[in-house]
Amino acid sequence: MGLHLAYGPGDEQEGIAAIRRAHELGVTFFDTAELYGWGENEKAVGRAVAGFRDEIVIATKFGFTRDFGFDSRPDHIREVVENSLRYLGVDTIDVLYQHRVDPTVPIEDVAGTVKEFIDAGKVRYFGLSEAGPSTIRQAHAVQPVSVLQTEYSLFERDVEQLLPVLDELGIGFVPYSPLGRGFLTGAAKPADQYTEGDMRRTDPRWQPGNYEKNLDAVRRLTALAESKGATVSQLALAWLLTRGEHIVPIPGTRSVRRVEENTGAADVKLTDADLAAIDEILPDGGFGERYAGGRTPTWI
Numbered sequence: 001m002g003l004h005l006a007y008g009p010g011d012e013q014e015g016i017a018a019i020r021r022a023h024e025l026g027v028t029f030f031d032t033a034e035l036y037g038w039g040e041n042e043k044a045v046g047r048a049v050a051g052f053r054d055e056i057v058i059a060t061k062f063g064f065t066r067d068f069g070f071d072s073r074p075d076h077i078r079e080v081v082e083n084s085l086r087y088l089g090v091d092t093i094d095v096l097y098q099h100r101v102d103p104t105v106p107i108e109d110v111a112g113t114v115k116e117f118i119d120a121g122k123v124r125y126f127g128l129s130e131a132g133p134s135t136i137r138q139a140h141a142v143q144p145v146s147v148l149q150t151e152y153s154l155f156e157r158d159v160e161q162l163l164p165v166l167d168e169l170g171i172g173f174v175p176y177s178p179l180g181r182g183f184l185t186g187a188a189k190p191a192d193q194y195t196e197g198d199m200r201r202t203d204p205r206w207q208p209g210n211y212e213k214n215l216d217a218v219r220r221l222t223a224l225a226e227s228k229g230a231t232v233s234q235l236a237l238a239w240l241l242t243r244g245e246h247i248v249p250i251p252g253t254r255s256v257r258r259v260e261e262n263t264g265a266a267d268v269k270l271t272d273a274d275l276a277a278i279d280e281i282l283p284d285g286g287f288g289e290r291y292a293g294g295r296t297p298t299w300i
């Protein structure tokens with residue numbers, strides 16, 4: 001996502017190199033969306049993975065409009081999915097997510113439309129993003145939902161309340177922004193130091209009052225990570241990996257070096273004492289809302 005949205009301009013060649021390095025290091029799950037550059041990100045991902053497409057899982061998403069409204073009407077889904085197949089240069093999308101629940105379209109119609117693509121062999125699995133229990137259940141009754149994607153990290157733990165429904169229905173979970181949009185890496189800087197167009201300029205966790213408290217928590221997590229020979233990014237990802245076998249985080253980076261660092265998280269083992277120390281530092285997640293301007297999704 002960061003190559004084309006949210007975090008200022010990215011270098012496409014470096015982004016493609018990062019994806020290829022991730023594959024070399026054993027990463028098999030790559031996430032994109034129509035929203036990320038209206039086809040540009042899907043094209044870049046498609047180019048990056050062309051040489052090993054059959055060894056990996058590609059996920060993409062539909063459901064936004066260009067002014068960041070929602071549109072999951074069946075005809076719109078059909079148009080977006082055909083575009084995604086073309087932009088990615090693939091015959092099949094492995095995981096197709098509804099990016100946001102569209103309150104104006106019954107979820108049964110959305111699930112039914114995705115089912116058409118699954119029956120035609122153009123999509124393998126159905127996912128939802130930022131959906132709540134009743135939407136998940138209603139969708140699942142029409143077309144089994146394989147995975148839910150929602151923000152989850154040491155900074156954002158509200159979603160834990162949804163995990164029992166997923167366990168009950170046998171649905172996997174993909175934590176997005178697992179590094180707290182980069183705050184949980186030690187690389188956070190004051191909001192006004194990000195470039196124009198970088199969402200962290202207005203992100204509540206970067207605003208005065210929250211920023212200092214979040215910085216302090218990350219300093220303490222960094223000390224814990226260093227005592228284990230790890231980086232704080234690795235600690236944040238390793239923590240997510242302890243949350244369940246069916247939980248698969250998708251850290252984002254445009255940098256080869258950071259891909260190398262982040263994949264190292266798989267080798268970081270957290271003890272019960274480490275987990276207790278982490279809970280003491282951040283018992284309820286970070287400080288500040290998830291999104292600015294009241295845009296935090298409500299789970300319906």
Ligand SMILES: NC(=O)c1ccc[n+]([C@@H]2O[C@H](COP(=O)([O-])OP(=O)(O)OC[C@H]3O[C@@H](n4cnc5c(N)ncnc54)[C@H](OP(=O)(O)O)[C@@H]3O)[C@@H](O)[C@H]2O)c1
Nearest residue numbers: 001031176177178179180181182185187233251252253254
């Ligand atoms: N379903 C949804 O609504 C939704 C919403 C948001 C995101 N997502 C998905 O989740 C993915 C990850 O989320 P995200 O990108 O928002 O947040 P993230 O993974 O929590 O953090 C990404 C940020 O951290 C920086 N970073 C990554 N590794 C680092 C390291 N080791 N050291 C220092 N900085 C590091 C990246 O910068 P550089 O790129 O410059 O390295 C980028 O600014 C996205 O790519 C997207 O596919 C989905």
